[in-house]
Each structure stands twice: as C-alpha cells, then as structure tokens.
Amino acid sequence: MSDKTMSEADVIGRLRSGMTIGIGGWGSRRKPMSLIREILRSDLKDLTIVSYGGADVGLLCAAGKVKKVIFGFVSLDSIPLDPHFRAARQSGSIEVEEYDEGMLQWGLYAAGIRLPYLPTRAGLGSDVMTVNPGLRTVTDPYGDETLVAMPAIRLDAALVHMNRADMHGNAQYLGPDLYFDDLFCLAADNAYVSCEKIVPTAELTANAHPSTVRIPRLLVSGVVESSGGAHFTSCVPDYDRDEAFQRDYVAAAKDPDRWKQFAAHYLSGTEGDYQRAVEASREAVSA
Numbered sequence: 618m619s620d621k622t623m624s625e626a627d628v629i630g631r632l633r634s635g636m637t638i639g640i641g642g643w644g645s646r647r648k649p650m651s652l653i654r655e656i657l658r659s660d661l662k663d664l665t666i667v668s669y670g671g672a673d674v675g676l677l678c679a680a681g682k683v684k685k686v687i688f689g690f691v692s693l694d695s696i697p698l699d700p701h702f703r704a705a706r707q708s709g710s711i712e713v714e715e716y717d718e719g720m721l722q723w724g725l726y727a728a729g730i731r732l733p734y735l736p737t738r739a740g741l742g743s744d745v746m747t748v749n750p751g752l753r754t755v756t757d758p759y760g761d762e763t764l765v766a767m768p769a770i771r772l773d774a775a776l777v778h779m780n781r782a783d784m785h786g787n788a789q790y791l792g793p794d795l796y797f798d799d800l801f802c803l804a805a806d807n808a809y810v811s812c813e814k815i816v817p818t819a820e821l822t823a824n825a826h827p828s829t830v831r832i833p834r835l836l837v838s839g840v841v842e843s844s845g846g847a848h849f850t851s852c853v854p855d856y857d858r859d860e861a862f863q864r865d866y867v868a869a870a871k872d873p874d875r876w877k878q879f880a881a882h883y884l885s886g887t888e889g890d891y892q893r894a895v896e897a898s899r900e901a902v903s904a
Contacts, residue, residue: 618785618834619785620784620785621784621785621786621834621837621838621839621840622784622815622839622840622841622842623809623839623840623841624841625651625652625654625655625811625841625843625888626655627839627841628652628655628776628809628811628839628841629652629655629656629658629659629661631774631807631809631838631839632656632659632661632773632774633661633773634660634661634662634663634664635663635664635665635684636661636664636665636773636774637664637665637667637771637772637773637774638664638665638666638667638772638773638774638775638776639666639667639668639725639770639772639774639775639776639801639804639805640653640666640667640668640670640673640674640775640776640777640801641775641776641777641778641796641797641798641801641802642668642669642671642673642777642778642796642798642847642850643669643671643794643796643797644669644670644671644690644692644693644694644850645671645672645692645693645694645695645696645849645850645851645858645863646671646694646794646796646850646851646853646858647778647779647790647792647796647798647847647850647851647852647853648671648672648673648778648847648850649673649776649777649778649811649846649847650672650673650778650846650847650848650849650850651778651811651841651843651845651846651847651888651891652776652778652809652811652841652843652846653672653673653676653677653776654676654884654888654891655888656677656680656682657676657677657680657682657884661682662681662682662684663684664677664682664683664684665683665684665685665686665687666683666685666686666687666688667686667687667688667721667725667770667772667801668686668687668688668691669688669689669690669718669721669796669797670686670688670689670690670691670692670699670702671691671692671693671694671699671850672693672699672849672850672863672866674686674688674691674699674701674702675691675699675700675701675702675870676701676884678701678702678704678705678710678711679701679870679876679880683705683711684711684712685711685712685713685714686702686711686712686713686714687713687714687716687721687770688713688714688715688716688721689715689716689717689718689720689721689722690718693863693867694858695858695860695863696863696864696867700867700870700871701870704870714749715745715748715749716740716745716749716767717739717740717743717745719737719739720737720739720740720745720765720767721770722797722800723735723737723739723767724767724768724769724770725770725772725797725800725801725803725804726800726803726804727767727768727769727770728769728770728771728772728803728804729800729803729804730803732769733768733769734755734766734767734768734769735766735767735769736755736757736764736765736766736767737764737765737767738764738765739765739767740752740765740767741763741764741765746765752765752766752767752768753765753766754766769804770804771804771806772801772804772805772806773805773806773807774805774806774807774808774809775801775802775804775805775807775808775809776808776809776811777798777801777802777808777809777810777811777832778810778811778812778843778846778847778852779798779810779811779812779813779832780792780812780813780814780852780854780855781812781813781814781815781816781820781821782810782812782815782816782821782832782840782842783815783816783817783818783820783821783834783840784815784840785818785834785837785840786810786832786833786834786835786836786837786838786839786840787818787821787830787832787833787834787837788810788812788830788831788832788837788840789821789825789829789830789831789832790829790831791825791829791853791854791855792851792852792853792854793853795831798831798832799831799832799836802832802836802837803836805836807838807839808832808836808837808838809837809838809839809840809841810832810837810839810840810841811840811841811842811843811846811847812840812841812842812843812846813842813843813844813845813846813847813852813855814842814844815840815842843888845892845895846888848862848892848895849862849863849866849895859895861902862895862898865879866879882894883895
C-alpha cells in the first residue's frame with residue numbers, strides 16, 4: 618500500500634482552473650478549511666463548487682475564485698447566511714444551481730455509481746423545478762408514477778476533512794455525522810482528505826467501531842495532516858465551531874475596508890501563519 622501523504626500545497630497544485638470541485642462537510646461543520654485557504658493563495662479561478670455550503674463557499678466567492686455554485690444551502694449554521702455568498706448572488710457575479718438537500722445527495726450518489734441520473738420524489742411540487750428548468754421527469758415503468766430524474770453531479774476533485782486517517786488514505790470520522798463526505802469522494806475523479814491527525818492503520822479501530830472508517834483508501838488520492846484544519850468550523854469531538862471568530866468573519870464581510878484588514882491579518886500568509894494568528898487572537902481575548 619502506498620504512502621499518500623501530501624501537504625495542502627501538493628493537493629492544490631493538482632487542481633486546475635475551471636474544475637468542478639466538491640467540498641465536504643455541512644454548513645459550518647467539518648469543512649476542509651486549510652485546503653480552502655490554500656486555494657485562496659493559488660491562481661485557481663473559474664471553479665464550479667459543489668457543496669452543502671458554509672464559509673468554504675463564501676471565502677472562495679470573496680476571492681473571485683468561483684464561476685458557479687451547485688448547492689443544497691449555504692449557511693453558517695448559527696448565523697443563517699454567509700455574507701460573501703449572499704453578496705455574490707445579489708450582484709449576479711456567480712452562476713447558481715440550487716437543489717433540495719436530498720437531490721444533491723442523489724446527484725452525488727448517481728455520479729458515484731456511474732449512472733446518468735437517479736429517480737426521486739424530492740423536488741416535485743416545489744420551485745426547485747422552476748429554478749432548474751433543465752430538470753426532467755421520468756415515468757416509473759412499473760407503476761406509472763412521475764418522478765424527477767436527478768442528474769449525476771460528477772466531480773473533477775473532492776476535498777473533505779476527517780478526524781483521523783492513515784497514510785494510505787483510509788479516513789475516519791469521530792463526530793455524530795459523516796455529512797455525505799463519502800459520496801463526495803465516490804463522485805470524484807480524485808479525492809483529497811485533510812485530517813486532524815494521521816495515525817497508524819491499527820489505531821483507527823483500536824478505540825472506535827470499524828464503521829467510523831467510512832472513506833476507504835481506494836477512493837483517496839492524497840491525505841494531509843492538518844491539526845485545526847477545519848477551523849473556524851467545527852470538528853467534533855476534536856473542537857467545536859469558533860463562534861467568536863465566525864462572528865468576526867461576518868462583521869468584517871459587511872465593510873470592504875474591514876474585510877481587507879481581516880484578510881491581510883488571517884489569510885495573506887501560510888497555514889501556519891493563520892493558526893498562529895488565531896491563537897494570538899484567543900490569547901488576547903482571554904488576557
């Protein structure tokens with residue numbers, strides 16, 4: 618079995634402008650933020666982002682990296698809307714393709730099992746069909762029921778963050794939910810996992826049920842050890858969402874000058890610089 622360990626820069630160096638990139642996690646929970654921050658430092662652009670979105674989508678929109686977002690929602694959970702995504706939608710600077718949460722899941726699953734679409738009842742009788750005029754319906758050949766034909770959402774690459782992984786790419790979640798990260802990896806030509814800690818393979822199941830190792834190495838092209846790599850989103854049980862930082866992020870986004878200061882302080886350097894700036898901010902608050 619091969620050693621698939623990489624750095625954030627190694628992973629982003631394999632991506633190309635114009636790609637369709639799926640981002641795991643859920644709103645402001647267990648997002649691969651260190652990989653997102655590395656995209657911000659890159660020259661990537663014109664990306665199509667597929668996400669149950671949060672600050673991952675917002676930051677990429679703010680940096681002008683996004684051409685289109687395919688999403689079930691974009692929320693910061695404890696704060697209803699991401700301000701940068703909202704601004705991008707209101708200005709019309711990005712294209713959007715909005716689905717019911719279950720439809721997005723079904724589109725990823727269809728891509729993962731190499732089908733052009735999967736039938737679903739989700740979306741029927743809703744404005745999902747109106748805002749996505751390209752959607753088609755199909756008739757159940759066994760019972761004549763009309764169903765939505767949810768098209769496959771094929772990804773060039775997937776980025777997900779997990780609690781633990783081994784160097785071969787077997788990845789484990791230890792929190793309450795997988796958030797469809799396995800489907801993002803299954804739907805992608807190449808999947809990259811960042812994690813809080815890379816451990817020996819035997820350690821993954823030493824104190825946790827084998828079912829928590831939900832992303833197998835055969836789906837993973839690279840794995841990155843990134844302690845705190847989901848910040849400022851949560852990565853339970855390792856850490857909760859940084860609510861104070863999230864509030865600062867939202868407040869800064871409302872004012873162009875303040876956002877420039879925020880970005881210069883937190884986003885202009887390396888991942889190590891980011892983590893040191895976050896820690897210094899915590900110490901200043903507690904002093």
